[in-house]
Amino acid sequence: MNDFGLILIGLILCTTTISSLQCNHLPLQQRKVIENSLQLLDKMGKKFPQQCLREEMSFRFPEQVLKLGQREAVKMAIEEIFHHIFYIFSKNLTLAAWDGTALEQFQNGLYQQIEQLEACVIKKQTHYFQKKEVNRLKLKKYFQKIDCFLKDKQHNLCSWEISRAEMRRCLQLIDKVVRRLNN
Structure with a gap:
């Protein structure tokens, strides 16, 4: 084996070790990221505008996707949720009138969390796969409602x-689920 091959194997082993160490502390990291994301959501905008109170919409989050059955299934659901949130908050934001720095930090935090979850979640082709697909469809439907709502309202301030x-x-x-995962 040449030097390049040995260096590559060393990098893979190092990355795997670092990744597994990060995965052991993932619930604590997730809580910090979620806490930070909530603060950034508050910082991005001001108080909820009074004129928007008439337009409230109930999207009904599918809470069953976060039921504490199997830890891996919950982690996969959280990863999927972060992907959708990142997608929603990455387009047509011109009418949002939010703090750009806070929005960028929010997006960066979500992106980093997605990468960490992808590295840590075990991608098994077992019963997790079926549960993941059902959960993915429920989450996709939920986030499509939000996306359609934004489009229907032409991405206006209230939407x-x-x-x-x-x-x-x-x-x-x-955050509530991640706290229970720690126990």
Whole structure:
């Protein structure tokens, strides 16, 4: 084997060791990221605008996807949720009138968390796969409602504020589940 091959194997082993060490502390890291994300959501915008109160929308988050059955299934659901939140908060934000720095920090935090979860979640082709698919469909439907709501309202200020409030509730649910995972 040449020097390049040995270096590559060393990097893979090092990355695997670092990754497994990070995975052991993942619930604590997730709580910090969620806490930070909630603070950034608050910092991004001001108080909920009074004129938007008439337009409230109930999206009904599918809480069953976060039921504490198998830890891996819950981690996969959280990873999926972060992907959807990142997608929602990465487009057509011109009418949102939010603090750009806080929004960018929020997006960066979500992206980093997605990468950590992807590295840690075991991608088994067992019973997790079926449960993951059912959960993915439920989450996709939930986030499509939000996306359609934003499009129907032409991404106006109120639609973004309602979506921001909904993401706050979503992150709070995840935080509650992550706290229970630690116990």
